[in-house]
Amino acid sequence: MDPIIAATHSDPYPYYAQLRAEGGLVFYPGLNMWLASSAQAVAAVLAHPDCHVRPAQEPIPKAIADGMAGQVFGQLMRMNEGERQRCPRAAIAPGLELIDAQQVEALVSARLITADAAGLYNAMFRGPVCVVAALLGFTPAQGRAISELTADFVACLSPLSSPAQLAAAHAAAEQLSGYFIELLDDPHNHSHLLAGIRQRFAADATPSLIANLIGLFSQTFEATAGLIGNAVLALIQHPPLRSDSTHIEDLVAEVQRFDPPVQNTRRFVAAPCEIDGVALNAGDVILVLLASANRDPQLNDNPDAFLLERPNRRSFTFGAGRHQCPGQTLALSIAGATVRQILAMQPALDRLTWRYRPSANGRIALFSDWPAA
Ligand code: HEM
Numbered sequence: 001m002d003p004i005i006a007a008t009h010s011d012p013y014p015y016y017a018q019l020r021a022e023g024g025l026v027f028y029p030g031l032n033m034w035l036a037s038s039a040q041a042v043a044a045v046l047a048h049p050d051c052h053v054r055p056a057q058e059p060i061p062k063a064i065a066d067g068m069a070g071q072v073f074g075q076l077m078r079m080n081e082g083e084r085q086r087c088p089r090a091a092i093a094p095g096l097e098l099i100d101a102q103q104v105e106a107l108v109s110a111r112l113i114t115a116d117a118a119g120l121y122n123a124m125f126r127g128p129v130c131v132v133a134a135l136l137g138f139t140p141a142q143g144r145a146i147s148e149l150t151a152d153f154v155a156c157l158s159p160l161s162s163p164a165q166l167a168a169a170h171a172a173a174e175q176l177s178g179y180f181i182e183l184l185d186d187p188h189n190h191s192h193l194l195a196g197i198r199q200r201f202a203a204d205a206t207p208s209l210i211a212n213l214i215g216l217f218s219q220t221f222e223a224t225a226g227l228i229g230n231a232v233l234a235l236i237q238h239p240p241l242r243s244d245s246t247h248i249e250d251l252v253a254e255v256q257r258f259d260p261p262v263q264n265t266r267r268f269v270a271a272p273c274e275i276d277g278v279a280l281n282a283g284d285v286i287l288v289l290l291a292s293a294n295r296d297p298q299l300n301d302n303p304d305a306f307l308l309e310r311p312n313r314r315s316f317t318f319g320a321g322r323h324q325c326p327g328q329t330l331a332l333s334i335a336g337a338t339v340r341q342i343l344a345m346q347p348a349l350d351r352l353t354w355r356y357r358p359s360a361n362g363r364i365a366l367f368s369d370w371p372a373a
Pocket of ligand 1: 053077265317320322324325327
């Protein structure tokens with residue numbers, strides 16, 4: 001086990017507990033990184049002004065720097081500090097946080113789900129991006145095409161991508177940008193979300209607007225799929241949860257804390273600083289173990305128990321500080337509505353098998369049907 005393999009290990013939580021026992025912020029020579037594993041260290045790193053989301057010498061990953069995917073990446077609030085983060089965030093976050101759960105429920109229920117592994121795949125990997133596309137004013141057919149392009153685009157965000165995946169990501173970024181150029185020109189667009197975002201975005205910042213709108217799709221894609229998948233795994237592993245009396249909002253809220261789809265994120269130290277009594281140098285890399293912090297007894301009482309009605313649940317699954325996820329409420333609504341719809345199909349959950357997608361930080365289940373006997 002190592003802290004990256006942990007993200008896709010069947011049960012990484014005892015290992016995270018061991019890391020916390022060795023210290024909240026400790027250097028891990030095997031990966032040449034610091035590990036923040038306690039709630040206190042994770043909070044301190046995410047709050048620190050000198051802990052940046054990208055390394056100073058490589059703001060855009062070299063592998064994509066020469067193409068359209070790199071151009072989009074370089075403008076994302078998620079991948080920037082200072083004005084290039086604050087301005088798009090100030091324009092986009094307020095509208096996202098206000099999206100009505102009933103509107104999301106209606107958009108999710110409008111999609112058909114089949115009661116098998118292929119249906120689950122579509123519900124996890126297509127549905128959430130289609131919901132965000134619809135909220136921005138795209139048609140259902142455009143939403144379906146956009147969810148496929150998003151799959152191609154996000155492949156470039158992983159260090160595990162092949163040259164063919166990188167080429168597909170550049171092409172997808174180009175096409176996604178084309179979709180937005182047309183959408184922004186469309187006088188018949190009635191999306192409140194888009195109207196509010198445009199109103200708050202500077203008129204001369206269209207490339208940043210488009211990149212950050214594409215960013216909404218890429219941020220939605222894997223993390224929301226992972227949350228839905230981990231909720232389905234909880235239903236498989238705890239059959240009593242499948243009862244009609246289970247409150248799905250409580251289920252999703254506990255799953256995101258207990259078994260998060262985003263297990264870790266990274267920070268790059270931009271200037272010498274001291275965090276939690278530990279001296280760090282410019283150039284140091286910190287692996288921030290969000291999933292470990294959620295199980296820290298300093299954060300949640302009885303953290304290894306799965307409790308639907310957990311009082312004062314606290315979680316780092318959506319990050320913290322200036323980059324904290326502005327899509328949290330929306331993600332929880334999409335996941336809740338999707339799980340409700342999956343359950344309504346009465347799928348044969350006990351006939352599913354699964355493995356986690358290879359990833360350095362995502363814990364995202366891929367389901368298949370049991371091979372026929
Ligand atoms: C279960 C689903 C989701 C999870 C677990 C999740 C988690 C996260 C986390 C951990 C971060 C911060 C990363 C860091 O600080 O290193 C983040 C940032 C972000 N998320 Fe989410 N997210 C989810 C869904 C969404 C959705 C649905 C949207 C939008 C439609 C969204 C939009 C964003 C954006 C724009 C950022 C960057 C914010 C910034 O840098 O200021 N996320 N998310």
